[in-house]
Amino acid sequence: MLREINVKVNGKDYQVKVEPRTLLIHVLRDTLGLTGAHIGCVVGKCGACTVLWQGRQVKSCMVFAAQTAGTEIVTIEGLAEDGHLHPLQQAFWDTDAAECGYCTPGMIMAAYGFLLRNPHPSENEIKHAIAGNLCRCTGYRNIVEAIKKAAIELQGGKSHG
Amino acid sequence: MYPVAFDYLEPRTLQEAVELLEKWGENASILAGGQSLIPLMKLRIARPRYLIDLNRIPGLSYIREQDGCVHIGALTRHVEIEESSVVREKIPIMQEAVRVLADGQVRNLGTIGGAIAQADPAGDWGPVILALNARIKCLGPKGGREMEAMDFFTFAYTTALQPDEVVTEIAIPAPSAPRLGTYVKLERVSGDFAIVSVAVQIDRDKDGICRDIGIGLGGADDRPIKAVPVEALLRGQKLSPKAIDIAARRIEEIASPISDLRGSQEYKKEVLKVIFRRALERVIERASPTTGGSR
Ligand SMILES: Cc1cc2nc3c(=O)[nH]c(=O)nc-3n(C[C@H](O)[C@H](O)[C@H](O)COP(=O)(O)OP(=O)(O)OC[C@H]3O[C@@H](n4cnc5c(N)ncnc54)[C@H](O)[C@@H]3O)c2cc1C
Ligand code: FES
Numbered sequence: 001m002l003r004e005i006n007v008k009v010n011g012k013d014y015q016v017k018v019e020p021r022t023l024l025i026h027v028l029r030d031t032l033g034l035t036g037a038h039i040g041c042v043v044g045k046c047g048a049c050t051v052l053w054q055g056r057q058v059k060s061c062m063v064f065a066a067q068t069a070g071t072e073i074v075t076i077e078g079l080a081e082d083g084h085l086h087p088l089q090q091a092f093w094d095t096d097a098a099e100c101g102y103c104t105p106g107m108i109m110a111a112y113g114f115l116l117r118n119p120h121p122s123e124n125e126i127k128h129a130i131a132g133n134l135c136r137c138t139g140y141r142n143i144v145e146a147i148k149k150a151a152i153e154l155q156g157g158k159s160h161g
Numbered sequence: 162m163y164p165v166a167f168d169y170l171e172p173r174t175l176q177e178a179v180e181l182l183e184k185w186g187e188n189a190s191i192l193a194g195g196q197s198l199i200p201l202m203k204l205r206i207a208r209p210r211y212l213i214d215l216n217r218i219p220g221l222s223y224i225r226e227q228d229g230c231v232h233i234g235a236l237t238r239h240v241e242i243e244e245s246s247v248v249r250e251k252i253p254i255m256q257e258a259v260r261v262l263a264d265g266q267v268r269n270l271g272t273i274g275g276a277i278a279q280a281d282p283a284g285d286w287g288p289v290i291l292a293l294n295a296r297i298k299c300l301g302p303k304g305g306r307e308m309e310a311m312d313f314f315t316f317a318y319t320t321a322l323q324p325d326e327v328v329t330e331i332a333i334p335a336p337s338a339p340r341l342g343t344y345v346k347l348e349r350v351s352g353d354f355a356i357v358s359v360a361v362q363i364d365r366d367k368d369g370i371c372r373d374i375g376i377g378l379g380g381a382d383d384r385p386i387k388a389v390p391v392e393a394l395l396r397g398q399k400l401s402p403k404a405i406d407i408a409a410r411r412i413e414e415i416a417s418p419i420s421d422l423r424g425s426q427e428y429k430k431e432v433l434k435v436i437f438r439r440a441l442e443r444v445i446e447r448a449s450p451t452t453g454g455s456r
């Protein structure tokens with residue numbers, strides 16, 4: 001049985017019809033055309049599908065879309081403003097934190113949710129925060145560097161916006 | 162990836178949730194954080210016809226201190242325990258444990274009630290609540306009841322809950338020496354379930370005699386277990402190297418781990434001894450005056 005749900009994604013209101021068994025990741029990608037969140041494993045182990053739901057980073061393959069009725073979601077597409085990359089995206093670019101890029105949207109959203117609550121993280125805290133995200137290319141070094149850099153930037157460390 | 166089709170039900174009160182469970186029985190499952198159930202449904206190992214979502218019921222998520230106990234609502238997320246100042250002050254062992262439980266995304270959704278109802282023999286909350294002598298409160302069609310954590314876990318992924326009962330709260334007596342507890346987990350990779358794990362909480366007098374001790378073991382049997390014989394052995398004793406030796410040997414004797422991808426039974430028994438010793442040494446170190454003494 002289809003049910004109609006209202007969700008706000010990246011600040012925009014949507015009304016979609018979903019089967020209860022449809023995962024959030026499938027609605028984002030297949031119904032709304034937001035293909036930024038990637039599918040790696042679909043069983044909660046890789047983090048490529050990470051989005052922000054109700055202010056916290058979650059794996060969107062581990063949530064049914066029906067559960068999100070009346071709530072707010074932010075995906076990687078929602079970070080850039082007026083064509084300007086978000087400091088996290090810019091830092092990933094500047095530090096070569098992406099190679100094939102498959103893990104990147106999930107990494108950035110995991111870091112985004114983490115930095116919202118921990119604006120002054122230590123290197124160990126950053127590593128702990130991305131423990132749910134797998135990257136098969138970079139060896140993680142540059143990803144940790146990028147998040148460190150973005151944290152400073154977001155604190156107004158070097159330049160303001 | 163799609164599970165078998167189901168009806169999605171959203172009760173607004175606990176009473177309503179229990180009525181739905183009573184009505185649909187074995188054909189229904191409770192959905193809490195979904196971090197164990199959703200993957201099982203996707204793999205079609207779990208095939209509920211009715212999914213009863215607890216998340217629209219207000220008042221199931223809380224951490225409060227009352228009558229010497231910390232009361233944690235069943236729907237409290239792992240992350241809320243991680244961030245709680247009450248837990249930090251009263252039961253720091255829970256914060257030590259939650260930091261090594263799964264990963265940030267899973268901790269944001271998974272709940273303590275769901276984790277104990279799931280009863281994974283290698284889960285992290287089992288050993289901790291066993292060491293702390295927690296009580297589990299649940300509600301069914303005949304009303305509420307309470308169980309000791311020890312009576313709750315009956316087998317791998319199996320609990321003493323009736324099919325029409327919901328866990329509502331975990332009540333944990335606040336330890337008298339909060340700092341003298343530790344959780345040590347051996348895992349293959351960060352965020353995985355434990356190969357084996359040990360939770361220890363002690364209380365001691367000023368002469369270093371162990372007044373009380375709680376020991377919970379993960380990955381040591383077909384369920385999380387409380388090491389009752391070893392607790393009895395150490396109660397009233399000084400935790401000397403010799404006493405620890407004897408206790409570690411006893412731990413090995415009472416353990417009966419399942420051989421699986423995380424290790425053989427022999428291996429798990431061996432490392433359990435090592436991890437147990439490490440846990441005891443850590444609390445003893447915390448209790449020693451040079452590292453700040455016991456509080
Ligand atoms: C990648 C990954 C890594 C993980 N690593 C760990 C780990 O290292 N350590 C660890 O301990 N756990 C780990 N977990 C499991 C995690 O802790 C889950 O959150 C937890 O096991 C289940 O809680 P939940 O709220 O998500 O429950 P759900 O998945 O919603 O439910 C689990 C089961 O409990 C039942 N249930 C839920 N709530 C209640 C209730 N109130 N009353 C009665 N029945 C109920 C459900 O019907 C279902 O059968 C991991 C999970 C994932 C996906
Ligand atoms: S696709 Fe969701 S965690 Fe891998």
Ligand code: FES
Nearest residue numbers: 099100135136137
């Ligand atoms: S850049 Fe290829 S998986 Fe991370």
